[in-house]
Amino acid sequence: MSDTLTVKASRFVSVLPHCTVLGMTVLHGDENGVQMSLPYSEQIIGNPASGVVAGGSLTTLMDTACGTAVFVALPGNELCPTLDLRVDYMRAARPGSDLIAQATVVRVTTSVVFTRCDVYQEINGERKEVARCTANFMRIGKQIGGAA
Amino acid sequence: MSDTLTVKASRFVSVLPHCTVLGMTVLHGDENGVQMSLPYSEQIIGNPASGVVAGGSLTTLMDTACGTAVFVALPGNELCPTLDLRVDYMRAARPGSDLIAQATVVRVTTSVVFTRCDVYQEINGERKEVARCTANFMRIGKQIGGAA
Amino acid sequence: MSDTLTVKASRFVSVLPHCTVLGMTVLHGDENGVQMSLPYSEQIIGNPASGVVAGGSLTTLMDTACGTAVFVALPGNELCPTLDLRVDYMRAARPGSDLIAQATVVRVTTSVVFTRCDVYQEINGERKEVARCTANFMRIGKQIGGAA
Amino acid sequence: MSDTLTVKASRFVSVLPHCTVLGMTVLHGDENGVQMSLPYSEQIIGNPASGVVAGGSLTTLMDTACGTAVFVALPGNELCPTLDLRVDYMRAARPGSDLIAQATVVRVTTSVVFTRCDVYQEINGERKEVARCTANFMRIGKQIGGAA
Numbered sequence: 001m002s003d004t005l006t007v008k009a010s011r012f013v014s015v016l017p018h019c020t021v022l023g024m025t026v027l028h029g030d031e032n033g034v035q036m037s038l039p040y041s042e043q044i045i046g047n048p049a050s051g052v053v054a055g056g057s058l059t060t061l062m063d064t065a066c067g068t069a070v071f072v073a074l075p076g077n078e079l080c081p082t083l084d085l086r087v088d089y090m091r092a093a094r095p096g097s098d099l100i101a102q103a104t105v106v107r108v109t110t111s112v113v114f115t116r117c118d119v120y121q122e123i124n125g126e127r128k129e130v131a132r133c134t135a136n137f138m139r140i141g142k143q144i145g146g147a148a
Numbered sequence: 149m150s151d152t153l154t155v156k157a158s159r160f161v162s163v164l165p166h167c168t169v170l171g172m173t174v175l176h177g178d179e180n181g182v183q184m185s186l187p188y189s190e191q192i193i194g195n196p197a198s199g200v201v202a203g204g205s206l207t208t209l210m211d212t213a214c215g216t217a218v219f220v221a222l223p224g225n226e227l228c229p230t231l232d233l234r235v236d237y238m239r240a241a242r243p244g245s246d247l248i249a250q251a252t253v254v255r256v257t258t259s260v261v262f263t264r265c266d267v268y269q270e271i272n273g274e275r276k277e278v279a280r281c282t283a284n285f286m287r288i289g290k291q292i293g294g295a296a
Numbered sequence: 297m298s299d300t301l302t303v304k305a306s307r308f309v310s311v312l313p314h315c316t317v318l319g320m321t322v323l324h325g326d327e328n329g330v331q332m333s334l335p336y337s338e339q340i341i342g343n344p345a346s347g348v349v350a351g352g353s354l355t356t357l358m359d360t361a362c363g364t365a366v367f368v369a370l371p372g373n374e375l376c377p378t379l380d381l382r383v384d385y386m387r388a389a390r391p392g393s394d395l396i397a398q399a400t401v402v403r404v405t406t407s408v409v410f411t412r413c414d415v416y417q418e419i420n421g422e423r424k425e426v427a428r429c430t431a432n433f434m435r436i437g438k439q440i441g442g443a444a
Numbered sequence: 445m446s447d448t449l450t451v452k453a454s455r456f457v458s459v460l461p462h463c464t465v466l467g468m469t470v471l472h473g474d475e476n477g478v479q480m481s482l483p484y485s486e487q488i489i490g491n492p493a494s495g496v497v498a499g500g501s502l503t504t505l506m507d508t509a510c511g512t513a514v515f516v517a518l519p520g521n522e523l524c525p526t527l528d529l530r531v532d533y534m535r536a537a538r539p540g541s542d543l544i545a546q547a548t549v550v551r552v553t554t555s556v557v558f559t560r561c562d563v564y565q566e567i568n569g570e571r572k573e574v575a576r577c578t579a580n581f582m583r584i585g586k587q588i589g590g591a592a
Contacts, residue, residue, distance in 0.1 A: 017193070018204060055211060055229070056166060056204075056208040060204040060208070063203060064204070083237060084234065084235060084236040084237065084432060085207075086232065086233070086234040086382060087233050087234075088231070088558055088578060089229065090550065090551045106534065107534045109534075109535075111407060114534055116576075134532060134576070134578060136379070136380060138408070232528065236430060236432065238402065238405075239405075254386065254425060254428065257386075260527065262386055277402065282428070282430060284384065284528060286556070313489070314498065314500060341461070350462065352500075352503070352507055355500070355503050355507065355529075359499060359500050359503065378531075380530065380532040380533065384527070385525065385527060385528065
């Protein structure tokens with residue numbers, strides 16, 4: 001079941017242009033959430049002098065991970081636009097190290113899906129929290145293939 | 149004074165790679181805030197079928213506009229990383245129409261700068277709110293040229 | 297019309313126990329928002345040593361003002377629970393001075409109402425921003441009299 | 445150590461007037477967070493007809509739990525005002541059942557402490573999420589006894 005959902009998550013992400021450009025990939029997906037990777041590259045740098053990752057790259061990663069988790073958690077191919085999201089930046093990401101996003105579906109109602117996401121790096125075998133996010137998605141009853 | 153600050157804002161934005169890629173420009177800047185434009189293009193589309201703008205593009209626009217407003221409002225070249233931001237998406241952006249961001253500096257303290265941003269489109273002479281954002285920035289005492 | 301809506305707002309607030317306890321009153325209401333007052337009193341103090349107002353009192357004021365603005369902006373007696381809210385505290389409230397909340401309805405859709413609120417004090421004829429809030433409310437189709 | 449910190453948490457909460465009025469108590473405290481209880485009572489009801497708990501009561505519970513967790517996690521008696529908080533209401537609280545708040549300190553920096561809180565009820569042996577919160581606190585270097 002989880003393997004099927006990892007495939008479903010990967011398929012969803014593969015058609016998002018910004019994800020392919022940035023090289024985001026799905027590591028794992030199941031009914032509770034997804035884990036994604038954003039490799040360190042020049043394209044996600046916000047400060048050329050320091051090599052520090054742009055906040056916008058992290059936000060895009062988290063928004064994508066939460067949205068993918070929603071898509072995977074719901075049956076069929078239901079598309080839910082982001083209603084709102086809140087991001088906290090907790091630590092400058094370490095240059096050269098990949099970013100891992102762990103998105104969790106916290107609750108599904110008939111009208112809203114509540115999610116959460118943590119982004120971290122593995123530095124010397126230790127997990128370092130970089131940013132976190134809470135995001136809510138609207139269930140508007142659209143399936144992929146129709147206009148969003 | 150305002151003209152000087154519009155120039156200061158434009159200079160700040162011109163070195164951010166994602167802004168030049170997306171074609172973001174500063175329309176106006178003064179001590180209270182900045183107005184920026186994100187032209188409609190294929191690069192900001194989230195749903196190829198419908199042409200609807202990606203939420204991530206809007207978030208990037210708002211994060212950039214707020215950050216630029218902070219840079220312009222503070223003396224010198226002080227760099228303040230984003231501490232947190234919250235985004236509400238209120239309406240799907242109309243395909244083909246540019247997006248205008250109006251970012252406002254609400255309050256400056258010795259440790260935090262509070263900002264707000266509204267994104268709208270002009271549709272048939274009417275202002276249509278698309279998204280809004282509140283963002284707080286940390287004053288860490290760094291000047292451009294040092295590592296962020 | 298506005299007078300009718302001020303009355304509608306006052307009626308709504310009058311049945312909320314915590315509002316009567318704290319002495320919150322409606323100053324004005326119309327289709328765009330409401331203005332409410334929270335008088336300074338011992339009950340809203342968070343720090344007995346300094347007399348500084350508790351953050352929770354401000355949050356309650358803003359949540360109430362936004363919810364009242366939603367109730368007033370919608371026809372009939374539609375009740376919308378809070379979906380989420382975000383509060384930023386910008387300055388310690390001045391002891392002894394009343395707090396004014398200005399809540400605005402930013403957008404009404406069929407499923408969500410978006411609001412914003414600013415809280416300030418008038419100190420020596422100057423408006424001092426104390427806190428701000430964005431809050432979204434769900435339209436669940438309930439009218440007052442039914443169970444919320 | 446944990447027992448000492450549970451006592452430190454309880455002492456902190458005992459001087460907050462709104463906590464004693466509402467009957468909030470500390471169940472446990474350690475360096476990672478605190479667990480608090482808000483008993484069901486008439487005072488926390490938002491809708492007299494349905495007996496549903498007021499959103500403001502939940503927000504107060506979460507703000508208090510996060511603030512207490514910060515106080516417990518830091519050495520000495522350092523007081524940190526709330527900088528911002530975001531609350532998501534996920535489910536109407538069940539009348540008659542106590543509310544449990546689990547607040548966690550996610551990261552401590554020299555200027556900000558990042559926290560998170562989940563509120564749930566135990567219904568028939570099952571944990572039901574009611575609301576969640578993320579809150580950031582400023583480290584302004586004040587100790588209890590000084591003015592906040």
